[in-house]
Amino acid sequence: MDEEFLLLNPGPVPVSDRVRRAMDEPMVSHRSAAFETVYERVQSGLRTVFEESTLSGTRTASGGTPLVLNGTATMGMEAAVTNLVDDHEEVVALVNGKFGRRFARIAERHARCRRVSVPWGASFDMDAVAAAITDETALVTMVHNETSTGLVNPVSGVGRLAAEHDALFAVDGVTSIGGDVFCIDDWQVDIAVTDAQKALAAPPGISAVYVTDDVVAAIDGESAPFYEDLDWHLRKAEQHQTPFTSAVPLFRAMAAALESIEGEGMPARIRRHRRQAGAFRSGFTAMGLELFPDPAGATVYSNTVTAVALPEHVRREPAAFFDAVERRNLSISGGQAHLGGEIFRVSNMGGLDDEQILRGIETVGAAMQEVGADVDPEAGVAAARETLES
Numbered sequence: 001m002d003e004e005f006l007l008l009n010p011g012p013v014p015v016s017d018r019v020r021r022a023m024d025e026p027m028v029s030h031r032s033a034a035f036e037t038v039y040e041r042v043q044s045g046l047r048t049v050f051e052e053s054t055l056s057g058t059r060t061a062s063g064g065t066p067l068v069l070n071g072t073a074t075m076g077m078e079a080a081v082t083n084l085v086d087d088h089e090e091v092v093a094l095v096n097g098k099f100g101r102r103f104a105r106i107a108e109r110h111a112r113c114r115r116v117s118v119p120w121g122a123s124f125d126m127d128a129v130a131a132a133i134t135d136e137t138a139l140v141t142m143v144h145n146e147t148s149t150g151l152v153n154p155v156s157g158v159g160r161l162a163a164e165h166d167a168l169f170a171v172d173g174v175t176s177i178g179g180d181v182f183c184i185d186d187w188q189v190d191i192a193v194t195d196a197q198k199a200l201a202a203p204p205g206i207s208a209v210y211v212t213d214d215v216v217a218a219i220d221g222e223s224a225p226f227y228e229d230l231d232w233h234l235r236k237a238e239q240h241q242t243p244f245t246s247a248v249p250l251f252r253a254m255a256a257a258l259e260s261i262e263g264e265g266m267p268a269r270i271r272r273h274r275r276q277a278g279a280f281r282s283g284f285t286a287m288g289l290e291l292f293p294d295p296a297g298a299t300v301y302s303n304t305v306t307a308v309a310l311p312e313h314v315r316r317e318p319a320a321f322f323d324a325v326e327r328r329n330l331s332i333s334g335g336q337a338h339l340g341g342e343i344f345r346v347s348n349m350g351g352l353d354d355e356q357i358l359r360g361i362e363t364v365g366a367a368m369q370e371v372g373a374d375v376d377p378e379a380g381v382a383a384a385r386e387t388l389e390s
């Protein structure tokens with residue numbers, strides 16, 4: 001009970017002392033040379049995560065610009081949509097979870113949107129996706145790692161379909177970029193979005209978008225909300241500044257977080273995330289629980305967020321289970337929207353060590369037992385340890 005508080009919900013994730021201290025430096029003007037240096041550090045780190053997120057560290061983008069926005073990932077998603085299409089144009093939005101639905105809602109507000117939907121946690125029917133994307137389609141949106149269900153969606157296949165019809169492709173990599181493989185060029189992504197508070201392990205409040213050189217010409221800042229005019233952001237980025245007052249402490253924290261990522265290297269970081277997510281999966285299933293999503297085809301389990309079905313017994317009073325977890329100084333998340341009371345979710349994004357993963361499994365097991373669920377936490381921890389050591 002006296003153990004240190006551990007944050008395992010899918011964002012915000014724990015930040016290191018170094019990142020926290022970076023926010024505590026004396027304030028500077030966002031138009032000063034001192035800030036421009038911070039901006040350059042952020043951009044250089046973002047290049048690493050947007051352009052080198054493979055298991056071998058090879059470059060995955062032939063050219064583009066990372067931009068930082070003074071707002072969370074939803075602002076990045078909205079910026080992507082509104083800079084790429086006008087209100088009379090068609091967006092095809094793929095929805096199999098809460099964040100796919102968010103992209104669709106944004107598109108519905110700013111353009112003509114057609115949704116391709118399957119139940120949350122299910123895999124897309126690629127024939128249905130192929131039928132929905134036509135020469136009329138100006139933009140396709142999808143979420144790579146669907147945080148609400150713990151699935152990785154097949155971005156490369158959808159990117160191919162979008163390209164066949166000359167449609168642009170905006171991808172939410174909010175809970176994958178910085179922790180899993182992400183290939184801008186191979187997957188034919190035009191704009192990718194990520195967030196500070198997820199796999200980058202920086203504090204919440206700012207987000208980043210990667211604008212490929214190929215798509216710059218299609219960006220019409222005029223149709224975007226004033227604050228999200230990416231044309232303007234691109235011009236200011238050349239001076240290592242943002243159009244409006246930058247959230248200086250958050251930029252500094254992001255620079256420090258990105259330097260840690262560069263120190264670890266993307267290939268090692270991705271391998272660690274994969275190993276730790278594998279440990280969550282093997283641990284929870286060995287304990288007697290069932291994973292929630294049902295991946296098929298090219299859709300796979302997430303390497304950053306694990307969603308687990310609550311056993312029937314716990315579903316009768318889920319609050320008692322979540323209370324029991326919280327009393328053990330652990331923070332996890334429940335299901336979102338209609339999945340509330342049906343699942344729980346844990347994250348291994350950022351800089352967690354293996355002992356923290358094991359503690360998460362052990363604590364969830366103990367909380368389950370406290371509320372009367374028939375689980376075997378010891379078997380769970382043993383299986384997870386084996387995965388971590390393999």
Ligand SMILES: Cc1ncc(COP(=O)(O)O)c(C=O)c1O
Nearest residue numbers: 072073074099145147172174175
């Ligand atoms: C995949 C994904 N996209 C977008 C968002 C939106 O982030 P925010 O609510 O911080 O804007 C989240 C947040 O959890 C997410 O997981």
